Amino acid sequence: KNQVEQSPQSLIILEGKNCTLQCNYTVSPFSNLRWYKQDTGRGPVSLTIMTFSENTKSNGRYTATLDADTKQSSLHITASQLSDSASYICVVSAGAGGTSYGKLTFGQGTILTVHP
């Protein structure tokens, strides 16, 4: 069964600090991995998408890494801001790609709270 596990479940940090969120997955065949940010009361918004051949991808202060061998990904947030307070969701795709539907497995998310 395909699974995505995220840790920690929740995290509190002070504004300006860095943090790292973890995602472990057992998904086969692996297609890509993406991170979403979900603000309270809003829908998820895509931050990054990484394929098997990519091991690092940045989007501003967000940097995602992927280790396909160990089936782990991390999302590093640099110089956190109050607006970074949100749930961060790891999503792993399994399938052959193209236009056919494949299976997306969502993690439960890590709730990040940034305090001033």
Added chain:
Amino acid sequence: DAGITQSPRYKITETGRQVTLMCHQTWSHSYMFWYRQDLGHGLRLIYYSAAADITDKGEVPDGYVVSRSKTENFPLTLESATRSQTSVYFCASSEAGPLDQPQHFGDGTRLSIL
């Protein structure tokens, strides 16, 4: 503005009633999806559609019905609501299959069934 909109944002109804959640996107994306989000679970796929008049079941389709007569609309109907269907429902769209393109989500409908 272009985007994906869901209505209503909040809905309270009673068990046994029929309720329809609306989803409208202005991008002309081929793919549309319905998810539910519950505490203790990641987003779970209810139904999806690859194009107008093409729909298919996702992970948790029981108790739900969808239709897609037009590319831009993808309503979700609970034919006889049950308390277990209390949840936050998200509609999403993507230009191509979800393996290749990010999904764009609406802001959700919070549905309470009493």
